[in-house]
Each structure stands twice: as structure tokens, then as C-alpha cells.
Amino acid sequence: MEPMPSDFLLKAILEGRLDDAMAYLTAQAERDGYASTISASLEPALMEIGDLWAHEKISLAQGYVAGKLAERILDAALAAEDAGGLKTGRRGRVVLGNVEDDYHALGRRMVASFLRLDGWEVVDLGNDVEPERFVDAVLEAEARIIGVSAMMLSTAQNLPRIRDEIEARGLGGRLRLAAGGAIFRLRPELVKELGADGTAATAIEAPALFRALYEELTP
Amino acid sequence: MTGPERVMAALSGVLTDRPPYGLVCGSLGARLAGYEPEEAFGDPELYVKGQEAAAALLDPDIVFTPFVLAFEAVAYGGELAPQRGAVYNLRRPPFKNARDAARALRAAPTPLDAAGIRFMLEATKRLADAVAGSRMVVAPIASPVDFPALLIGIESWLDALLFDPDAARELASAGFDHFAALAGAYAAAGAQALASPVMFVNPSILDERRVRELALPILTEGFGRSPLPIVFHHGGNPLSRYLGLFGGLPQVAGFVLGERDVYAEARAAIGAGPLLMATIPGPAFAAFTPDTLRARLAALFEKRGADPAWGFTNAGAELPAETPSELLASVRDFFHGRP
Missing domain, CATH: 1.10.1240.10 (Methionine synthase domain)
Structure with missing residues (x-):
């Protein structure tokens, strides 16, 4: 029980x-x-x-x-x-950041808190992160998941550039891309359209999403 | 019949030749006029040319002055973040915490001569001159309960509201002069109403006890200092279920509902009188075809029933710059001739 x-x-x-x-x-x-x-x-x-x-x-x-x-x-x-x-990091490392041109940090910071409590080591890149930096950081940290936050459609539309960067480096099979933020709650169909692998409606649900994405990579 | 007359008729419960409507077309207008949005959001003349280009297709009752709330924070030292093809955002708020911000606001008069605010006021004046009373000029303004989030960031403002309500009240009170001065300047420049996105009195953002005891009194006092009627914009949050909280707000003549709101629920909660504006999210416009847009408009219009105090605008952010121009004509064609 x-x-x-x-x-x-x-x-x-x-x-x-x-x-x-x-x-x-x-x-x-x-x-x-x-x-x-x-x-x-x-x-x-x-x-x-x-x-x-x-x-x-x-x-x-x-x-x-x-x-x-x-x-x-x-x-x-x-x-x-x-x-x-x-001990934090027992589940592995993840990389978080707000997509390029996005400066709404609150959601990302809340997600980081709940992920840390769940045992993930969080590499937080902050606001306005360029696609190349996301991928460089995930390689450097030997992480498998990138979590990207975007509040508005105008900034969420920068997400495909991260997917393109992942694919351009031949990493599509070994990384997962999680997307979060108000726009994905309003329009969940954007998750797939913009090249992400999943989303969570609230920050507190992010650990379950990250665990599920991680399991996809380590069957 | 002019746009302001249609709006006034709707507020008086009178059906006219058509319901009042208008869309936020800052970036789109710029593109239609042959400019980049960044150019139009820095030059009042180009901004007005963009609005004229959009109005030539849309023929709206309501036109909007520049919707760049970030300029209100930049006037106090915040740092602007240019966005490709869209309205500016705020990269860094001007102050670290509520008490520092309150002290700074009290120490100096509202900086109406700051570049961004000067641009918005001059664009308002030129837009009012250009429409010459044929369309209602509406000026966006940060609400008194949301302006602090522009000054110190969302997280610090939430911290103050949750854990230091005295500091929250102090900052909000210090911001009343800014709100009143800017609203007065908009009125002097020719705006006939204000549109104010309101977030921090919404129970989906702040728990209802704090809304009632802390945030709503701030909003009530602030709005009471406006010389113009105010349209309360949902700010991206569900509104219809909470509208009963906002019936007594001074100067509020109407509400802009969000995509998830239920029109009948909203009208039942607020009662007869205030204008309720149904919406389609601005960012969604670019994905419509004329046919799918007409179908969506028809579904919204059907929910109005015989309610005369009904209008139409966009929710969320403005229409994207790449929105096909024929969609503006589709909106115009849909509403013209629909009493």
C-alpha cells in the first residue's frame, strides 16, 4: 500500500x-x-x-x-x-535549458528541482540556449536526455533546430528530447510537430517523463 | 457606423450591423507594409503604416497600439531581447527584488520619456490621427498586479506574493503611479481604451486566498487610477470559470477570453453588460486556411447566441508575421453583415 x-x-x-x-x-x-x-x-x-x-x-x-x-x-x-x-545523479545526468530566444526561467527551474529530488544530476544551461550548446553539453555530460523549455509559440519554433543538430551529429538514436512550457500544455500536438519526444503537463510530472524516455534508450 | 460606435453599442446591449472585432497585427502589419517587425517596433511611422496595411485587409473596429509590454520594464533599466520576426521580449528585469524596485520607483517620476515608452506613445498618437475616429484605438498596458513581474522577474514576484506580502504590496503600490501616468499619457495621445493582460489574480496562477486578500485589492486600486476603460485580457490562463471574482473591478468594460474558456460560463459568471471577446490564439492563425478559419469563426459566433455584448479578437500572442494575408480578409468577410 x-x-x-x-x-x-x-x-x-x-x-x-x-x-x-x-x-x-x-x-x-x-x-x-x-x-x-x-x-x-x-x-x-x-x-x-x-x-x-x-x-x-x-x-x-x-x-x-x-x-x-x-x-x-x-x-x-x-x-x-x-x-x-x-545521492543526486544516481539516475544519470540530464541537460536542461530554455530554447534560444526564451527567457522564462520559472518552469525550467521547477523542473530542475523535481528532477534532482528524483535522483537526476541536472546540468542547467539557463536561458536562451543555442542548439549547438545543448548538444555540446549533453555530450560533455555524457547525458542521454535534453529537456527544453519554451513558453510561447514564437520561441518553441526554435525547437526543430535542436532536433536538426542532434540528427546532424548522428545522435538521434541515443538521445531523447523532452519539451515543456505553457505552449505545449495548450497545444500538445506541437511536441511531435517540433521534433520532441515527449512532454509533461506540469513540472512535478517531469521525473516520470524523464524516466520513461530513459527507459526507451535502455530497454 | 464607426468602430467605437459599434463597441459602445455592444456595451449598451444593442445589436448593430456587425459585432466589433480587431486583431493584434504588429509584426504582420509590418510585413504587409514591407518592413521587418524590428523596424516597425522602433519607428512610430512604420508601425502605423503596418497597421494601415493590415486594416486595409481586415477593416477592423479596433486597432492596437504596439503590444510591447517589455518596454515598460526597459524604461527602468531592464534589458530587451530582440526576437526574430516577433515582438521584443525581456532578457533581464531591471531589479533584483521587490523592495529595491519599490524604492527606485518611488525615487523618480515615471520615465515617460524613455525611448520605448516614447515610441509607444508616439505610435498611439499617429495611429489615432490616422484612423480619425473610425476605429477604436486600444493601448496595451501591463496590469498593476503584473507590472512587478516585469520589474523583478516572475519568480521574484511570486516569491514576494507568497512569502513576503508586505514587500509585494509595497512594490505594487509604488507601481500605481507608473500605471496611472502611462494610462494618462495613452489617453492624451488618443487611445480610447486599454488592454491589460492579467495573470497574477488568476487562481490558476495564485491560490484563491492570496488572490482575494492580496492580488485582487492591488488590481482594484491600480485599475481605479485609469482614466480609460480597460479590457481585461486572460493572459494565457483559463478565465471563464473565475470571472465571478472580477465583476467589481473599476474601469473594466470587457474581458478577452482564452481558447479554453466557455462562453456561456463566462457570461453566466459576469452577468449582462461587460463586453466578452471570443478569441482564436494569435499564433494559431498562420496554420489556418480560409475555409478552416471560417469554420472556427462560425463555431465561435454560434456560441454568442443573441448576446449583443460580444466581440472577437485574438488570444495569446499577436498574429505571426507570416500569417497569409487572405486570412485577414476572411475574418473581415465573415463578420461583415452579421448583426
Whole structure:
């Protein structure tokens, strides 16, 4: 049976009481360790929030608070002695960035938080990333997935240039391209049209997408 | 009958020869007039030539002054990001946090003489002169609850709204003078209404408690300082289900709905009176054919029923520069003669 999220924790996140949520998890981690706290308390709460978010029952701000909490608890866990199985990067490396001409960093940063908590090492290239830089970075990091964020159609239309760069270097079979951002939520058909391999409707769903894409590469 | 008369008739609940309509054609207009968008967004004369070229095909009731909200932040030191063939974006906001931004805003008068704002005001004046009352001139402006996001970035503004509401109020209050000064300058230049994309009072962005207690009071006070009627633009978020929250906003004469909104739900939530503008997303226009566009327009128009306070415009960003010009004529042909 899946662990149930704590009502207190869920309520604290949804009400934006980040410090209360952090204090609750920290107290539990002092007693049970961070790994146990994250798997038994934080992850069930994030699953519930992800479900509410996917069904548009909560706001972007509430998802943002969840992302901040994930980032803070992971930083605390990694600084603690019992990080053990939480060590970031255990699932591999991914490269994230906003597509060329795009400067809307919020979504990308939230995705990075949830991916890190899920065990990915994130190489974050920031805003306005040229196609060549994405591919150079993925090769340098020995990563297999590029996550590209674009908010508007005008900038999302730069995505095919990343696909072209991947194909031009003969990497199509060994890399996956994930796309995210408001425009893909509004028009999911663009994911394929613009050459991406998948998308997630919310930042909190990004880890599941990245795991699925990774599994496609390592059957 | 003129465009402003059609809009006023719709607001008064009177059906006329056709519903009022208009599309945001900054980049498209530039292309139609033979210029690059970058040229038109820097030269008021070229911008107006573009609008005239678009209006020759579309024959709209409503024309828009330059939709470049980023210029409002650039006036305070933000850095502009040119986009190929499209409206400018903001590469870097001018301030790091809410309190620094509030201090800076309070320390100096609204920089109406900054290059970007001067361009928008001069384009407004020339556009108003060019249409000479035949079309309603609408000026886009950042809403008082969204202007702070231009000044400090979306994430910092969200942080302030969530975790430091006093700082959020302080910055928003400091921005009221900017909103009032710019709205007044638009009115003096000949604009007859403002279009304001509004995001941070939408419960899909901010939780409803903070919307009611923090963001909506900011918007109410800010909008109350406008000398012009305001069209509340959905800002890319679902609006119809939340419209009941916004019925009491001062100066708001109409709402631009988004692609996912339900017209009947919107009218039921807001009641009779305000203009509700149905939309097709601007970026989607380039993919239509005249036939598919007519079919989409017919589906939208059917949902109006007998509601006189109905209009049409585009949602989201402006129409792409490469939109086929015959589509503007298709919109014109569809609405002409449809009372």
C-alpha cells in the first residue's frame, strides 16, 4: 500500500507555508533520517500535489511551493551524513535549458528541482540556449536526455533546430528530447510537430517523463 | 457606423450591423507594409503604416497600439531581447527584488520619456490621427498586479506574493503611479481604451486566498487610477470559470477570453453588460486556411447566441508575421453583415 501524505504537510504546502513544511520534514528527518522522510512523507505529498496540479485543482504558485520544498529538503539531505541512497545523479545526468530566444526561467527551474529530488544530476544551461550548446553539453555530460523549455509559440519554433543538430551529429538514436512550457500544455500536438519526444503537463510530472524516455534508450 | 460606435453599442446591449472585432497585427502589419517587425517596433511611422496595411485587409473596429509590454520594464533599466520576426521580449528585469524596485520607483517620476515608452506613445498618437475616429484605438498596458513581474522577474514576484506580502504590496503600490501616468499619457495621445493582460489574480496562477486578500485589492486600486476603460485580457490562463471574482473591478468594460474558456460560463459568471471577446490564439492563425478559419469563426459566433455584448479578437500572442494575408480578409468577410 502506498504511503498516505500527511494532512499537515499537504496543507502547509498548499497554503504556501514553506517554513512550516520544512520544519515538519526536518523534525521527521532528525528522527528517521532524510531518505526515509523523503520517501515516506515528501514523495506521497508531491504525488498528491502532482495529481491536483495535473487536474488544474491547484495553482502554479502551489506547485512552485512544492518545488521549493523539494529543493530545500534535498539540499538539507545532501548536507547531512545519511544522504546515502539520495545521492543526486544516481539516475544519470540530464541537460536542461530554455530554447534560444526564451527567457522564462520559472518552469525550467521547477523542473530542475523535481528532477534532482528524483535522483537526476541536472546540468542547467539557463536561458536562451543555442542548439549547438545543448548538444555540446549533453555530450560533455555524457547525458542521454535534453529537456527544453519554451513558453510561447514564437520561441518553441526554435525547437526543430535542436532536433536538426542532434540528427546532424548522428545522435538521434541515443538521445531523447523532452519539451515543456505553457505552449505545449495548450497545444500538445506541437511536441511531435517540433521534433520532441515527449512532454509533461506540469513540472512535478517531469521525473516520470524523464524516466520513461530513459527507459526507451535502455530497454 | 464607426468602430467605437459599434463597441459602445455592444456595451449598451444593442445589436448593430456587425459585432466589433480587431486583431493584434504588429509584426504582420509590418510585413504587409514591407518592413521587418524590428523596424516597425522602433519607428512610430512604420508601425502605423503596418497597421494601415493590415486594416486595409481586415477593416477592423479596433486597432492596437504596439503590444510591447517589455518596454515598460526597459524604461527602468531592464534589458530587451530582440526576437526574430516577433515582438521584443525581456532578457533581464531591471531589479533584483521587490523592495529595491519599490524604492527606485518611488525615487523618480515615471520615465515617460524613455525611448520605448516614447515610441509607444508616439505610435498611439499617429495611429489615432490616422484612423480619425473610425476605429477604436486600444493601448496595451501591463496590469498593476503584473507590472512587478516585469520589474523583478516572475519568480521574484511570486516569491514576494507568497512569502513576503508586505514587500509585494509595497512594490505594487509604488507601481500605481507608473500605471496611472502611462494610462494618462495613452489617453492624451488618443487611445480610447486599454488592454491589460492579467495573470497574477488568476487562481490558476495564485491560490484563491492570496488572490482575494492580496492580488485582487492591488488590481482594484491600480485599475481605479485609469482614466480609460480597460479590457481585461486572460493572459494565457483559463478565465471563464473565475470571472465571478472580477465583476467589481473599476474601469473594466470587457474581458478577452482564452481558447479554453466557455462562453456561456463566462457570461453566466459576469452577468449582462461587460463586453466578452471570443478569441482564436494569435499564433494559431498562420496554420489556418480560409475555409478552416471560417469554420472556427462560425463555431465561435454560434456560441454568442443573441448576446449583443460580444466581440472577437485574438488570444495569446499577436498574429505571426507570416500569417497569409487572405486570412485577414476572411475574418473581415465573415463578420461583415452579421448583426
